[in-house]
Amino acid sequence: MHLAFRDAFIVPSNLYIIGTMNTADKSIALLDIALRRRFEFEAMYPIYELKEKIVYHKDVLQKINASIISRKGYDFQIGHAYFMDSQTSLENIMNKKVIPLLLEYFMNDKKGSRGHFKSAEFTILEGVWPIKIKTSL
Numbered sequence: 001m002h003l004a005f006r007d008a009f010i011v012p013s014n015l016y017i018i019g020t021m022n023t024a025d026k027s028i029a030l031l032d033i034a035l036r037r038r039f040e041f042e043a044m045y046p047i048y049e050l051k052e053k054i055v056y057h058k059d060v061l062q063k064i065n066a067s068i069i070s071r072k073g074y075d076f077q078i079g080h081a082y083f084m085d086s087q088t089s090l091e092n093i094m095n096k097k098v099i100p101l102l103l104e105y106f107m108n109d110k111k112g113s114r115g116h117f118k119s120a121e122f123t124i125l126e127g128v129w130p131i132k133i134k135t136s137l
Contacts, residue, residue, distance in 0.1 A: 019039075045074060046061065046065060046080045047080050048062060048080065053084060054086070055084060056085075056086060057083050057090050057093070058080075060090065060120050061080060061082075063119050063120040064078055064116050064120050065077040066119070067115060067116040067119040068102075068116060071116075072105065076105050078098055078101065089135075091133065091135045094117075094122070094133050094135070095133060099113070099117075099130060099131050099132070099133070100130065102116060108130075110129070110131060113131060114131060122134070122135060
């Protein structure tokens, strides 16, 4: 069955549509501004303590985010979702998720990005691109 053009389409008043976007992605700045004018915006920053879930390596996440906040601002923080999988090692989370994201935020500025990992006391492998860290955790 399909709707004919004469049939009414109604959105229930109790329906909420929630969209997410990464505000650090400046390539969509004009879209971001347009959406903020038309919809309610609520910032969601990393959560380090959840009632029924575990944020693994939250101390590392907090150190990296503190460094990011001081150098770049709140909108560039790493989200806690990357740190909720108990099956993925910290080294894999950092090398495959966090480092590529930070390199994007810092426009592949290796020197600027390295400081965030030093603040979390990681060993940074030399002569490797992109940045790779080694951890004993």
